[in-house]
Amino acid sequence: MKKILPLLLAVLLSGALSAQTKQSKKTSKNSPNAAWVKNIPAEDVIKWRQHIHQNPELSFQEEQTSKYVEEVLKSLPNIEVIRPAKTSVIGVLKGGKAGKTVAFRADMDALPMQEETGLPISSKVNNVMHSCGHDAHTAMLLGTAATLSKMKDQINGTVYFIFQHAEETPPGGAIDIIKSGALKDVDAFFGMHVLPNFPAGHVGILPEGAASTAQDMFNLVIIGKGSHGSMPHLGIDPIVVGAAIVSALQSIVSRNVEPGEMTVVTIGRFQSGDAFNVIADRAELAASIRTTSEETRKLVEARTKEIIDNITKAYGATYKLDYIPTYPAIQNDAALNAQAQKSAAAILGKEQVFDAPMMTASEDFAYYKEIAPVSFVTLGIGEGAANHNPKFTVDESALQNGVKTQVQIILDYLNKR
Ligand SMILES: [Zn+2]
Ligand SMILES: [Zn+2]
Structure with a gap:
């Protein structure tokens, strides 16, 4: 993603944050699906994110990252691994019963810039940095795969976990994966992008229709x-x-x-x-x-x-x-968007879900609409520098809510009546 404008809402939202957190805990405790939350490997998600952050790779060169993702996926039960392109990976989880097929996408590439955060987990590679949060996207989707891999019997249908290469550099990696034919049976695509200057762990629902440019x-x-x-x-x-x-x-x-x-x-x-x-x-x-x-x-x-x-x-x-x-605009599907909003509210509490403004950035997630309807949502990661800034950081406390939301979206999509 290449440029972001929303800062104002963050200020409006942050004031009410502490009261909201209390309420949302209550809501998630009452959620009928919350039993699986204890299966989220929260520490692993942070460990995976930090490993990927320290070892960033540029678009189309994600060799070690894709290998790392493949190894984690292979360590999980019930997941089959596909390599649709040289540096991308898909995990496939078939549920206990037949049903629809849903895909969740994370991107894995970093940017050609020198990290200036000064943090102990800074990039070990000169002039390459995860300054768009794709390290967090990859780690969260691994967390989602790990959580759902233990719930095979509660899943009606199939889940594709897409770990995509080369979002940052046109023509982008999505095109390669689509061309491979690996996703031809997918009925719906979801994606999530981290956004600074929104409260950490809050989920932003982008507009229906054009959600990016x-x-x-x-x-x-x-x-x-x-x-x-x-x-x-x-x-x-x-x-x-x-x-x-x-x-x-x-x-x-x-x-x-x-x-x-x-x-x-x-x-x-x-x-x-x-x-x-x-x-x-x-x-x-x-x-x-x-x-x-x-x-x-x-x-x-x-x-x-x-x-x-x-x-x-x-x-x-x-x-x-x-x-x-280059990339078309993401055209969010109205029904999928409504479901994403409902799912996020069910597991986080509606106080932690907000209406996000359209992104002026561009994203190759837009291409998946060639196969099936799409919905792209955002995850707040706290106050800090913008995406693509050398001081960009991710508040890791947000990642747990990202995984929760992804799992809930997938379960709700496949198990709806
Ligand atoms: Zn970006
Ligand atoms: Zn991005």
């Missing part, structure tokens, strides 16, 4: 004609062309997209020229584009291409454009 990008080279700075009539100035393009692109959000629909067009790079008195012969631009519907995504792409094509023509320049679509 689609992310596309482009690289553009404008080819003009170099000249002496005092003789502009003999050249074609790519900086002037680029400036006109940058200005015109702003009209897509303000004049083409329906007001109120979250859309972003950001030109993150504009480079040209070396000297004050020389007209350069080329300029390079790069942009990040975020949208929440496929319709708008296509509209923005079409308008971007028209603007670039026509403006360069008008100025007598030429161009090379590489427009790169």
